[in-house]
Amino acid sequence: MISLPSFPLALTDILGSALVLLLSGAAFSCSRKLLRQDPENALWLFLYWLSLALLAFGLSRALGHIIGHILAVAGRESWANQITPYSGGLNAILSIAVAAVTLFFHNIQRLYRRMEADHHHMETTSHEILALNKEMEALVMERTMCEMALGIADGIRNPLHVIGGFSHRLLKKTALDDPTRNWAQAIAEATKRMEQMVERFENLAQDKKAFFSQEDLTKIAQSILEMLQEAFEHRGVHLVTGFHPSPAYVQVNKHILKVALAHLIRNALEATPAAGEIHVSTAVDKSHATLVISDSGRGMPPEVLARIFEPYFTTKVGGTGLGMVFVRQIIDEHRGTINLESVVGQGTTVTIRLPIRFAETPI
Amino acid sequence: MIQGRSILGYVYCRLLPGVLVLLLGSMIFPSPALAFIPHWAPKEAFFIRQFSYLFFMVAMIFFIVELKLERSPRQRGFRLLIWASVFFALWNLDCFIGQWIALHFEAQVAPGPQGFFSQRLNMANPGNWLNYFTRLDHLLLVPAFIYFYLGIREFRRQAQEGKQ
Numbered sequence: 001m002i003s004l005p006s007f008p009l010a011l012t013d014i015l016g017s018a019l020v021l022l023l024s025g026a027a028f029s030c031s032r033k034l035l036r037q038d039p040e041n042a043l044w045l046f047l048y049w050l051s052l053a054l055l056a057f058g059l060s061r062a063l064g065h066i067i068g069h070i071l072a073v074a075g076r077e078s079w080a081n082q083i084t085p086y087s088g089g090l091n092a093i094l095s096i097a098v099a100a101v102t103l104f105f106h107n108i109q110r111l112y113r114r115m116e117a118d119h120h121h122m123e124t125t126s127h128e129i130l131a132l133n134k135e136m137e138a139l140v141m142e143r144t145m146c147e148m149a150l151g152i153a154d155g156i157r158n159p160l161h162v163i164g165g166f167s168h169r170l171l172k173k174t175a176l177d178d179p180t181r182n183w184a185q186a187i188a189e190a191t192k193r194m195e196q197m198v199e200r201f202e203n204l205a206q207d208k209k210a211f212f213s214q215e216d217l218t219k220i221a222q223s224i225l226e227m228l229q230e231a232f233e234h235r236g237v238h239l240v241t242g243f244h245p246s247p248a249y250v251q252v253n254k255h256i257l258k259v260a261l262a263h264l265i266r267n268a269l270e271a272t273p274a275a276g277e278i279h280v281s282t283a284v285d286k287s288h289a290t291l292v293i294s295d296s297g298r299g300m301p302p303e304v305l306a307r308i309f310e311p312y313f314t315t316k317v318g319g320t321g322l323g324m325v326f327v328r329q330i331i332d333e334h335r336g337t338i339n340l341e342s343v344v345g346q347g348t349t350v351t352i353r354l355p356i357r358f359a360e361t362p363i
Numbered sequence: 364m365i366q367g368r369s370i371l372g373y374v375y376c377r378l379l380p381g382v383l384v385l386l387l388g389s390m391i392f393p394s395p396a397l398a399f400i401p402h403w404a405p406k407e408a409f410f411i412r413q414f415s416y417l418f419f420m421v422a423m424i425f426f427i428v429e430l431k432l433e434r435s436p437r438q439r440g441f442r443l444l445i446w447a448s449v450f451f452a453l454w455n456l457d458c459f460i461g462q463w464i465a466l467h468f469e470a471q472v473a474p475g476p477q478g479f480f481s482q483r484l485n486m487a488n489p490g491n492w493l494n495y496f497t498r499l500d501h502l503l504l505v506p507a508f509i510y511f512y513l514g515i516r517e518f519r520r521q522a523q524e525g526k527q
Contacts, residue, residue: 003473003483009498010479016501023508030515037522044522047515054511073479088412095415095455099422106429113433 014069017062024058027051042115046101046108053101057094060087129322132259136326139253139333143212153202160198164191215257217248217289217354218282224262225280228269236274242281248289250354252334260330263323264293264350270316271297271348288336289356294349300342308340413462420455423448440521443514450507454500461497468494 064087167188314321336354468490
């Protein structure tokens with residue numbers, strides 16, 4: 001009859017049990033360090049619990065087997081037989097514990113993905129805010145410089161007019177052979193040169209508005225609505241427009257103003273249920289161009305409306321509470337005004353008024 | 364706080380009466396078994412072990428499928444964990460089959476010297492062979508733990524690199 005030696009079984013069992021002890025201990029130690037590094041990481045937490053369950057399982061199983069072999073070699077097989085049911089029972093429980101922890105992975109994975117998506121969203125938002133902030137700073141600096149230059153030019157021009165006027169009057173009253181006539185002549189010519197210089201300086205300051213350009217507010221609104229057309233269709237919201245027949249020219253930074261208007265229209269879209277309406281219209285009067293965005297959404301109670309421009313105030317899940325703050329800042333930087341009116345259950349109306357001074361109709 | 368109170372309220376108002384009815388109901392309508400049922404049958408322990416192997420194996424297969432569906436294997440750490448799970452699942456299968464085989468084909472010690480290195484086992488039928496080889500289960504369990512350790516070590520290495 002064929003027979004096989006039994007020692008390979010015992011040897012594999014003893015060596016294998018010792019290796020399991022070592023490896024499960026090493027894995028647990030590694031996962032503990034991983035968790036300490038980032039205690040809020042859901043994946044590390046899962047791996048920590050899995051390695052802990054496997055360590056307990058490995059310990060129970062390996063020790064049970066090794067002790068069994070030692071007792072057998074020592075001729076105490078009856079003791080080994082006494083231990084076996086306890087070790088076996090414990091192993092079964094720990095197997096179930098390992099399986100239970102593993103099955104929990106599904107939830108952990110879902111949580112982990114959500115956390116990752118939120119993290120990515122936050123990162124993108126903060127990058128956008130940072131970029132917008134930089135542009136706003138440059139815009140403010142540019143506008144301040146322009147205003148200062150125009151202010152200085154305006155301040156110099158008035159005394160120059162006085163000097164120029166009096167020098168001309170002096171010239172008229174002075175006899176042709178009077179030696180002081182040449183002096184009055186020199187003053188009048190110098191004044192004229194200075195006036196020309198101030199005029200050139202003023203023109204230069206006005207042309208230097210690199211961040212501002214003359215734009216049609218209606219066209220800006222139309223381009224944003226075009227960009228958001230898919231979102232309107234997706235949400236089943238009707239768009240009603242009422243634009244001013246002639247162009248509503250304003251001096252604006254097109255890119256930054258678009259960011260603000262897109263944010264407002266997106267907000268209106270989020271608040272409006274399917275089959276609801278959003279009205280976008282423009283109007284022009286003597287001094288201002290006006291843009292009105294009104295929705296038939298859920299509206300806001302007065303206490304929310306009162307805090308709408310407060311930094312970090314948000315009613316959205318996962319919102320930063322900075323969107324409306326930036327909108328207001330952008331409108332402020334354009335020397336405009338923003339006004340919100342809202343009735344719960346009826347909707348919200350946002351009115352933006354931008355000054356049209358310095359705005360010229362293009363030739 | 365409000366949530367905690369509502370949970371307690373739910374326990375007191377809804378669950379407690381139900382539990383009381385269950386407990387007192389057995390006194391009102393007594394059945395022959397008024398206490399716990401004793402589980403002394405040795406076969407019950409056998410089935411508990413078998414179910415625990417099956418449960419462990421199913422959990423490992425679930426884990427592999429979950430990682431594959433999430434396309435996690437792109438990361439080396441997850442790839443190693445998948446291999447660990449494969450070996451754990453195989454080890455459980457080996458133990459599951461081994462237990463059944465051992466129940467019917469117990470290893471027969473061959474007559475002769477009974478020392479550690481000299482003892483031999485009879486291989487009278489295919490069941491004895493299967494019993495012999497399924498008992499070499501550590502050849503599956505050790506690789507499972509090796510892959511598991513390497514997987515976690517890989518995650519730690521990546522985390523440290525990310526931190527730096």
